[in-house]
Amino acid sequence: MVIPVKSSTKEKIVAPVKEESTGHEKEMPTQKKLTPYQGKRRAFGHFYCEECDKEWTSANSWANCYQICRDCDTCVYPYKQLKLQKGDGDKKKRKPHRTDLCQRCIETHSCCWLMDWPRKKS
Template sequence: MANRRQILRYNLTPYQGNKRVFGEFDCHNCDNAWSSAFSYADTWQMCEVCNMEIYPHRQYPLLRGKNNSKKPHQSHLCGKCQELGHNCSKYK
């Protein structure tokens, strides 16, 4: 029988490494979908439509030199930014 003090931890995302990856998100509450180059293991992003915390359903390695996004990182919706206490786009 397992120790009662043992905390069970489930993987909340497909990727379980410690690097930043590309993630695809689908909000099951309002059907909003988005992608982000700031996705991390077991870290949510908030849906900007209904404010639900959503974990990515797919994650891929970043392709270096393919950052064509002109949209600034929305740190107020990012679980990693909330965890760090600052914008994770500056996180190394």
């Protein structure tokens, strides 16, 4: 199954142009920044699908990772990401994480929020 990848920002994603090399430079792998947050931990992401005009939030948002819109199956990157805040402790309010719609879960074949451990000690 091929899923079209769309960024929720207005900018177009363009493949980098390869410059002539003199052979003396050390090539550094560079990854395109597809999301506002570039850290290693989860963030609270705000998503907007331009295809079907749907908006959602997720506490399982990662740097350079999309989530699939559950209405139209389009890959959507978050347009805004914030540092996670401690909740009120009521885990009954938490919705189950849809691992079938999360790029990180799909690629690692496991639930992404379990990979966010160990937590830093306060």
